[in-house]
Amino acid sequence: MPATNSRRQWLKQTSLAALGLGFSFRSMGNEEGIPRNFGKASGLINLGSNENPYGISPQAKSAILDMIGESNRYQFNVASLGSFKNQLASYYAVQPEQVLITPGSGEGLKLFAWHFHQGNIVCANPTFGILPGTAKKNGTQVKEIPLTKEKLHDLPAILAAIDKNTGLVYICNPANPSATMLPPQVLKDFCREAARKTVVLIDEAYLDFLVAPDNESMISLIDQYPNIAVIKTFSKIHGMAGLRVGFTIGHPSLVKKLESTYFQNTQIAVSNLTMAAAMASLKDEDHRLQSRLKNEAARQFTFESLRELNYTAYPSFTNFIFFKLNNYQGDFAADMMKKNIILRSANYPDGQWGRVSIGTREEMQKFIDILKMIRP
Numbered sequence: 001m002p003a004t005n006s007r008r009q010w011l012k013q014t015s016l017a018a019l020g021l022g023f024s025f026r027s028m029g030n031e032e033g034i035p036r037n038f039g040k041a042s043g044l045i046n047l048g049s050n051e052n053p054y055g056i057s058p059q060a061k062s063a064i065l066d067m068i069g070e071s072n073r074y075q076f077n078v079a080s081l082g083s084f085k086n087q088l089a090s091y092y093a094v095q096p097e098q099v100l101i102t103p104g105s106g107e108g109l110k111l112f113a114w115h116f117h118q119g120n121i122v123c124a125n126p127t128f129g130i131l132p133g134t135a136k137k138n139g140t141q142v143k144e145i146p147l148t149k150e151k152l153h154d155l156p157a158i159l160a161a162i163d164k165n166t167g168l169v170y171i172c173n174p175a176n177p178s179a180t181m182l183p184p185q186v187l188k189d190f191c192r193e194a195a196r197k198t199v200v201l202i203d204e205a206y207l208d209f210l211v212a213p214d215n216e217s218m219i220s221l222i223d224q225y226p227n228i229a230v231i232k233t234f235s236k237i238h239g240m241a242g243l244r245v246g247f248t249i250g251h252p253s254l255v256k257k258l259e260s261t262y263f264q265n266t267q268i269a270v271s272n273l274t275m276a277a278a279m280a281s282l283k284d285e286d287h288r289l290q291s292r293l294k295n296e297a298a299r300q301f302t303f304e305s306l307r308e309l310n311y312t313a314y315p316s317f318t319n320f321i322f323f324k325l326n327n328y329q330g331d332f333a334a335d336m337m338k339k340n341i342i343l344r345s346a347n348y349p350d351g352q353w354g355r356v357s358i359g360t361r362e363e364m365q366k367f368i369d370i371l372k373m374i375r376p
Contacts, residue, residue: 047357047367048333048342050176050206050320052239054294054360056277057287060240063280064273075272084275088247091282092219097252100259102266103274105205105233105246110134111262112201112231116167123170124153126177126348128203131170141165146349151178151314151322155190162197169194172203174210177344177355179316184216191218195227199254202230206318208237209292214317219249226251236319237288238281243274295319298361305368316358325352339370 070078089096102108113121113134121135125144132142143161148154153171162169171190174181182190187202194200202218221228229250235241250258259267281287299316306313306323313323325332325345332345332354344355356367 043340044342045340045359045363045366046342047359047363048344048355049241050236050318050357051241052236052291052295052319053358053363054239054291056239056243057281057284059280059284059287060238060277063276067273067276070272073272075268075270075275078272081272081275084279087279087282092217092249094219094222094249095252098222098249098255100248100250100255100263100266101270102246102248102263103269104235104241104244105203105231106130107244107266107269108231108246108248108263109203111258111266112168112170113138113140114262115258116140116199119165119167120163121168121170122158122161122166124158124172124175126346127170128172128176128205131201147175147178147180151175151180153182155182155186159190159194162194166198169198169200170203171200172205174206174317176203176206176318177320177353178314178322179318179320179355180314180322181210181214181317184214187218188221191221191228192225195221195225199227199229202228204230205233205236207232208288209295209318211292222249222251226253229254234278234281237291238278239287239291240274240277240281243271243277245270245274245278294360295358298364299358301361302356302358302364302368305364306371309368309371319358320355321358322353322355324350325354328352335374336370339374341367341370343367 075081085096085099085101088101089099100108102111109128109131113131117135117138117140120141120143121132122143122145123132125146132144135142145154145157145161153173153175158169171187173187191200191202204217207215207217217230218228219230222230229248231246231248233246234243235246248255248258299319299321302321303313303316306321311323311326313321316322332352333343336343343357345352358364359367
């Protein structure tokens with residue numbers, strides 16, 4: 001949006017102004033098509049998309065500049081890009097034939113929904129909406145299991161929901177939108193049992209915000225349990241949300257089945273610049289460390305501030321916080337939008353909840369200051 005446009009003009013261009021709608025957790029993939037072309041010039045602070053506010057690695061920036069001269073070539077005609085899948089496999093200690101590349105993990109989640117469109121899919125509710133949302137559009141039955149009182153995946157209930165027609169179980173850990181975490185051993189035990197019955201997909205988009213021993217990936221189970229797959233992304237800790245690159249790691253037998261269907265075309269759908277940036281970012285451990293530490297500091301400040309304001313907020317293990325809005329009347333996200341803050345809110349059986357992404361420390365201070373102004 002041009003800088004000359006005012007916030008009011010921007011709002012008039014969206015369905016928010018016309019319909020009075022806020023951002024909900026059920027439109028994580030921006031199915032509503034809301035324009036989000038804004039920045040500091042518009043006065044809006046975007047705390048609604050769980051992006052890394054610190055940007056991409058300096059090494060990734062340099063890699064993009066170095067690759068620009070090859071932008072006229074297809075990726076398979078650029079020799080240096082031929083090792084991308086190999087580098088991913090090496091980094092995660094798997095074989096290249098265990099890796100599927102997609103333009104963002106969101107695209108991968110859609111393809112999983114397409115591939116497992118027969119039978120039913122089991123997942124939590126709420127959870128990241130792209131996979132179950134796509135499945136529903138396909139006419140697939142989705143068994144949605146409510147989170148526990150502590151906003152954790154109810155693993156016993158999810159296991160109980162698996163039947164002979166279940167094609168896929170989807171677990172997002174750490175969870176979105178609740179920001180909670182399942183301990184690695186607990187999740188491992190679940191995966192082992194569930195994988196005996198059906199395919200289990202673990203979404204580890206936010207795993208890199210954890211530290212040892214909590215940051216253990218389920219990739220280690222794949223060789224022994226061919227029904228387990230892990231989907232990951234460069235959008236979060238790597239700060240590459242706009243560059244669009246994600247990947248799935250699975251047993252070669254499962255990957256072969258996936259690649260032979262909807263995944264086949266995604267292998268040439270990621271740009272030269274993106275792959276060059278991703279390979280460079282993998283090598284920049286310091287950038288990821290600094291992003292994580294800055295996120296931790298801003299997250300802790302926000303969490304403590306919410307608690308001081310008497311909001312119910314569970315400890316977060318991600319770059320966002322899920323908090324209950326108590327007796328708030330009205331549409332919280334829409335009201336915050338009027339104050340130039342973009343975030344998410346939705347109503348559930350136990351009340352209205354908000355999800356705020358962790359921006360910079362200064363942005364979170366502004367969020368808390370505005371929150372104090374609109375309290376019920």
